[in-house]
Amino acid sequence: MTIMKCLIERLLTRSTAAFLPRPIFSSKTDLLWKANDLVSARSHFCQPLKHSVIGVEEHGNHSHVASLASSRPCSWFHHFMRQEGSLHKLLNVSGGKNWGFAILCHGFGMSSSAVQPVSVNGRPSTKVSAVKVSADESAESKAVGAHISNVPRLSRAEVMERLKLSQETHTRNQNYLAMYSSVIGGITADPELMVIPMDDHMVHRGHGVFDTAAIMDGYLYELDQHLNRFLRSASMAKINPPFDRATIRNILIQTVGASNCKEGSLRYWLSAGPGNFLLSPTGCRCPSLYAIVIEGQAPREQIGIKVITSSIPIKSPQFAVMKSVNYLPNVLSMMEAEEKGGFTGIWLDYESYVAEGTNMNVGFVTAEKELLMPHFDKILSGCTAKRVSVLAEKLVREGILTGVRFRNVTVEEGKRANEMMLIGSGILVKSVLQWDDQVIGDGKEGPVARALLHLILEDMKAGPASVRVRVPYY
Numbered sequence: 001m002t003i004m005k006c007l008i009e010r011l012l013t014r015s016t017a018a019f020l021p022r023p024i025f026s027s028k029t030d031l032l033w034k035a036n037d038l039v040s041a042r043s044h045f046c047q048p049l050k051h052s053v054i055g056v057e058e059h060g061n062h063s064h065v066a067s068l069a070s071s072r073p074c075s076w077f078h079h080f081m082r083q084e085g086s087l088h089k090l091l092n093v094s095g096g097k098n099w100g101f102a103i104l105c106h107g108f109g110m111s112s113s114a115v116q117p118v119s120v121n122g123r124p125s126t127k128v129s130a131v132k133v134s135a136d137e138s139a140e141s142k143a144v145g146a147h148i149s150n151v152p153r154l155s156r157a158e159v160m161e162r163l164k165l166s167q168e169t170h171t172r173n174q175n176y177l178a179m180y181s182s183v184i185g186g187i188t189a190d191p192e193l194m195v196i197p198m199d200d201h202m203v204h205r206g207h208g209v210f211d212t213a214a215i216m217d218g219y220l221y222e223l224d225q226h227l228n229r230f231l232r233s234a235s236m237a238k239i240n241p242p243f244d245r246a247t248i249r250n251i252l253i254q255t256v257g258a259s260n261c262k263e264g265s266l267r268y269w270l271s272a273g274p275g276n277f278l279l280s281p282t283g284c285r286c287p288s289l290y291a292i293v294i295e296g297q298a299p300r301e302q303i304g305i306k307v308i309t310s311s312i313p314i315k316s317p318q319f320a321v322m323k324s325v326n327y328l329p330n331v332l333s334m335m336e337a338e339e340k341g342g343f344t345g346i347w348l349d350y351e352s353y354v355a356e357g358t359n360m361n362v363g364f365v366t367a368e369k370e371l372l373m374p375h376f377d378k379i380l381s382g383c384t385a386k387r388v389s390v391l392a393e394k395l396v397r398e399g400i401l402t403g404v405r406f407r408n409v410t411v412e413e414g415k416r417a418n419e420m421m422l423i424g425s426g427i428l429v430k431s432v433l434q435w436d437d438q439v440i441g442d443g444k445e446g447p448v449a450r451a452l453l454h455l456i457l458e459d460m461k462a463g464p465a466s467v468r469v470r471v472p473y474y
């Protein structure tokens with residue numbers, strides 16, 4: 001059974017079947033209506049979608065319709081969608097002759113819904129290709145629009161039920177095991193209740209800061225180092241934490257304990273808090289603390305990493321040194337890199353020196369075997385990069401490196417280095433083989449990067465108490 005068939009079957013039995021009778025159609029109008037039913041159902045049950053992908057399986061005179069994916073960020077499906085020709089790739093993945101796909105584009109309250117046909121294995125799918133509708137072209141779609149705008153008013157019980165359903169039916173590649181919120185003053189393990197108030201200053205004005213810590217073998221790695229940066233960021237963002245450092249630390253550890261997560265990550269936020277929708281935080285009731293435990297997030301595996309110089313401007317030093325929730329430049333830079341086949345974008349600072357990656361630091365090994373990293377005065381001071389610089393002293397003692405230095409690095413120097421690497425808590429240490437058109441070193445994974453990765457993994461598993469905090473599970 002192909003991956004796609006598994007997906008369809010899962011969706012037919014879970015999400016689609018939850019909303020509709022098993023959808024079968026035999027004519028183009030029928031397809032249109034079934035597809036639109038599906039979208040309406042999803043838009044009523046879940047949050048508004050920008051587009052949905054509908055899969056169609058043909059069985060003699062009948063066809064089954066299933067929603068394959070919605071435009072959810074981070075889903076691998078969405079990644080396919082963003083690239084041109086992606087649906088052809090998808091069809092190749094399905095490998096079958098009997099599959100067709102249509103993209104349904106719509107938005108909440110929009111009066112149109114366009115079903116675009118997609119060919120199957122290079123030829124138009126007979127049933128799907130006949131369907132092409134827009135609000136201007138078809139009376140049917142106007143009726144659909146009217147249906148979508150008929151927004152139900154829900155009781156508390158219905159909201160709770162739908163929140164639960166929306167969690168269950170979302171294809172998510174991460175499991176959220178526990179969340180702490182100072183707004184409710186406790187921990188929940190129900191993903192549908194892991195919410196924050198809409199009027200929180202962090203949500204509508206970006207007035208919040210965050211940080212992370214990896215969980216490995218039941219220990220939190222570098223919790224105190226991340227926590228120090230978290231509180232520094234909060235101070236720069238003029239957010240007065242609702243608790244002192246020891247209490248925040250205790251809450252974070254207890255949240256991981258309650259999650260029972262031994263392998264994963266912890267993310268936490270400090271916000272000016274909920275209160276109103278104004279720009280000034282003076283109306284915010286009380287600063288809020290949120291934390292979430294995410295199960296075993298596998299780092300993005302990619303062999304032969306290429307990086308791209310970002311055309312998105314770097315944040316000014318004042319904002320680059322604090323870990324605020326304003327990551328739009330980082331997101332755009334990452335998207336630009338992905339569009340160009342790269343792993344991440346690399347920023348240069350205002351003087352054109354190498355700065356950092358979208359959510360990682362960079363390091364180089366020179367021809368003289370010196371490990372170089374850009375200063376932290378205009379970029380985020382990476383906890384992993386700092387720890388790597390300490391662990392690298394072992395390589396200096398062994399004669400593999402001649403020294404470790406933080407200083408300005410020019411692009412020319414970086415591109416002609418023996419090795420280039422990305423360093424961060426999400427990826428640990430990753431060798432870069434190409435930067436724009438320039439192959440780095442001999443184009444193979446560097447021995448220093450490999451040795452540093454080994455050292456940091458060892459540190460995570462058996463490092464000193466200053467970097468490993470044991471989690472009490474209960």
Ligand SMILES: Cc1ncc(COP(=O)(O)O)c(C=O)c1O
Nearest residue numbers: 359360361380382383384424425
């Ligand atoms: C902009 C930026 N630079 C660098 C880093 C690496 O920091 P760390 O090693 O603490 O994960 C991150 C990660 O959060 C980041 O977002």
